[in-house]
Amino acid sequence: MKPREILRSAIRALRMNALRSSLTMLGIIIGITAVILISSVGQGAVAFISNELSSFGTNFFSISPGSDIVSTFSGGGEPIVLEDVEAIEEANISNIETIAPFSLTNKVVSANGESVRVSIYGMTPEALILLKPNMIYGEFLSDDDRNSRIVILGSDIAEELFGEDTDPVGESIKINDIRFAVTGVSKSGGTFFGSFFNTAVNIPLEILQDQIAGNEEIMEIDISVHDTDLLNETMDEVESVLRDHRNIDEDEDADFTLTSFTAALDTFGTITTLLTVFIAGISGISLLVGGIGVMNIMLVSVTERTKEIGLLKAIGAKRKDILTQFLIESAVLTTIGGIIGIFLGVGGTFLIAVVAGIPFIISVPWILLAVSISTLVGVVFGIYPARKAADLLPIDALRYE
Amino acid sequence: MVKKDAVLINLKGIIKRYPIGIDDFCQALNGVDISISQGEFVAIMGPSGSGKSTLMHIIGALDTPTKGKQFFKGKNIASYKEDHLAEIRNKEIGFVFQFFNLLPRMSVFENVERPMLYGGVPIEERKRRVMDALEAVSIADKAKNLSNHISGGQIQRVAIARALIMDPSVILADEPTGNLDTKTAYEIMNILTELNNKGRTVVIITHEDDIANFAKRKIKIVDGKIVSNTKNKKKQS
Numbered sequence: 001m002k003p004r005e006i007l008r009s010a011i012r013a014l015r016m017n018a019l020r021s022s023l024t025m026l027g028i029i030i031g032i033t034a035v036i037l038i039s040s041v042g043q044g045a046v047a048f049i050s051n052e053l054s055s056f057g058t059n060f061f062s063i064s065p066g067s068d069i070v071s072t073f074s075g076g077g078e079p080i081v082l083e084d085v086e087a088i089e090e091a092n093i094s095n096i097e098t099i100a101p102f103s104l105t106n107k108v109v110s111a112n113g114e115s116v117r118v119s120i121y122g123m124t125p126e127a128l129i130l131l132k133p134n135m136i137y138g139e140f141l142s143d144d145d146r147n148s149r150i151v152i153l154g155s156d157i158a159e160e161l162f163g164e165d166t167d168p169v170g171e172s173i174k175i176n177d178i179r180f181a182v183t184g185v186s187k188s189g190g191t192f193f194g195s196f197f198n199t200a201v202n203i204p205l206e207i208l209q210d211q212i213a214g215n216e217e218i219m220e221i222d223i224s225v226h227d228t229d230l231l232n233e234t235m236d237e238v239e240s241v242l243r244d245h246r247n248i249d250e251d252e253d254a255d256f257t258l259t260s261f262t263a264a265l266d267t268f269g270t271i272t273t274l275l276t277v278f279i280a281g282i283s284g285i286s287l288l289v290g291g292i293g294v295m296n297i298m299l300v301s302v303t304e305r306t307k308e309i310g311l312l313k314a315i316g317a318k319r320k321d322i323l324t325q326f327l328i329e330s331a332v333l334t335t336i337g338g339i340i341g342i343f344l345g346v347g348g349t350f351l352i353a354v355v356a357g358i359p360f361i362i363s364v365p366w367i368l369l370a371v372s373i374s375t376l377v378g379v380v381f382g383i384y385p386a387r388k389a390a391d392l393l394p395i396d397a398l399r400y401e
Numbered sequence: 402m403v404k405k406d407a408v409l410i411n412l413k414g415i416i417k418r419y420p421i422g423i424d425d426f427c428q429a430l431n432g433v434d435i436s437i438s439q440g441e442f443v444a445i446m447g448p449s450g451s452g453k454s455t456l457m458h459i460i461g462a463l464d465t466p467t468k469g470k471q472f473f474k475g476k477n478i479a480s481y482k483e484d485h486l487a488e489i490r491n492k493e494i495g496f497v498f499q500f501f502n503l504l505p506r507m508s509v510f511e512n513v514e515r516p517m518l519y520g521g522v523p524i525e526e527r528k529r530r531v532m533d534a535l536e537a538v539s540i541a542d543k544a545k546n547l548s549n550h551i552s553g554g555q556i557q558r559v560a561i562a563r564a565l566i567m568d569p570s571v572i573l574a575d576e577p578t579g580n581l582d583t584k585t586a587y588e589i590m591n592i593l594t595e596l597n598n599k600g601r602t603v604v605i606i607t608h609e610d611d612i613a614n615f616a617k618r619k620i621k622i623v624d625g626k627i628v629s630n631t632k633n634k635k636k637q638s
Contacts, residue, residue: 316491
């Protein structure tokens with residue numbers, strides 16, 4: 001028989017038991033939907049976060065204390081202090097645009113009888129270039145403010161302390177019983193890392209060190225560059241300056257870490273891809289279960305149609321004719337299931353993209369892979385039932401009751 | 402086609418045993434010798450369990466004998482493999498069964514067309530041949546009907562059309578009228594008689610005398626052995 005005729009015959013056989021065929025497809029539909037959904041949403045999320053990171057800037061890097069991420073957070077090793085920042089400034093590295101040091105502490109802030117525990121960032125006016133906050137009221141720190149007791153409130157904190165839609169500029173708040181004048185209210189500039197502007201308060205770095213934290217430690221120095229292509233060279237220069245300043249030899253491990261966002265972006269992409277593959281693999285289990293369901297139904301179908309197989313053999317069907325017919329039926333069943341799964345997966349991805357505000361990305365290779373896998377599942381799990389049908393002796397099949 | 406009177410089917414010493422359990426068997430045929438020539442109309446008769454259906458299955462290459470020689474057009478096909486036998490069934494034998502003759506929920510046209518799909522007949526020729534065959538059994542107007550939407554008599558007519566479609570050497574009918582009322586049964590037998598009159602070899606299995614009387618020769622089988630093999634003197638028409 002010609003492939004077109006076999007295909008027509010297979011579709012007809014499946015339509016005869018439409019409900020059963022649909023239920024059998026369900027496992028495949030769920031599996032393929034899950035694979036498409038997870039891979040596409042995963043890619044959308046990666047694109048979203050990459051975009052956010054890029055908007056924050058791939059043109060900068062940061063320096064944190066400690067030789068690795070563990071010591072950065074555990075606070076071990078020699079702290080970074082303002083002298084380190086000055087050493088970098090004095091090196092006059094031409095590619096450096098801005099140097100912005102940050103410190104962080106947690107304190108209770110009070111005003112108008114309201115108290116709230118918040119993160120307090122100590123920063124310099126240079127942070128404006130790097131973090132791009134949206135100023136709702138007032139101004140960001142200026143050069144004149146480096147030693148003033150002023151505070152820029154995050155929009156959420158301002159709302160909590162002074163009420164909704166109230167301009168608190170000119171008011172004052174207390175941090176550790178020290179009065180600070182409110183000079184501005186900031187909101188996140190839309191950048192991923194700038195979002196802390198909503199829920200934190202920012203004061204001049206040196207005020208934080210002297211009057212609030214009581215130490216000179218700097219949590220991080222962020223440095224932006226003019227030419228991103230020379231980022232790595234600039235990082236090497238800065239590392240060398242810091243090693244000199246902190247008396248660390250070339251062959252020693254540095255007690256600080258330089259991280260560029262390009263590297264962080266790569267790491268993030270790798271982690272997400274691994275996670276996507278891992279979760280997609282788990283959805284593959286649904287395909288396996290779906291495949292077993294297909295095999296089960298095809299076995300039932302072979303048993304039910306034993307007499308039909310006998311009749312087909314009586315009028316001249318050869319072994320390969322019966323084998324192909326049942327294999328095609330099984331493959332058509334799972335392929336249709338796969339195609340439905342793709343539509344559901346793409347539709348679901350679109351919905352999630354709209355609701356979560358991430359880019360709608362459909363991966364064509366994943367779709368092609370999904371169709372191939374669903375067809376393959378049909379062929380693999382159809383082989384046993386099809387062989388069982390093809391191996392029936394005509395006389396046994398005709399006599400079957 | 403083999404010329405008239407040439408031997409078409411020749412069975413010699415056919416024994417057929419079916420295993421029952423592990424070490425027992427049932428002997429369905431016990432040394433059967435039959436020769437059927439081109440253009441004959443033979444009725445194989447016998448009570449229930451006599452082995453007549455087994456005999457028909459072996460004649461129709463649906464089953465193979467345990468022992469004996471089975472010649473079809475002069476070739477011993479007793480040891481042929483299943484695919485080879487399928488080719489013989491497709492091209493040389495047209496079957497009409499008592500039950501489950503047609504593929505369910507397929508049209509009359511598609512049922513009759515089916516053997517040609519396995520025989521590799523081109524599509525244009527298939528259409529012409531199906532309509533010719535349906536006209537030959539006066540059921541061309543039902544071509545588009547689904548096979549489960551026609552009467553028992555019509556089903557048998559469609560089955561005969563299908564049996565004829567590959568222009569086979571012999572038509573084998575297993576109790577073709579067993580499910581029909583007398584009038585319809587006689588109509589079916591008249592179609593088979595007409596085909597035989599045009600030179601087609603017809604072999605039917607029946608346990609009814611009046612049906613067997615349409616044939617030119619009657620073979621009686623009891624307990625797997627042929628007990629009589631005679632010309633039919635009471636032939637109906």
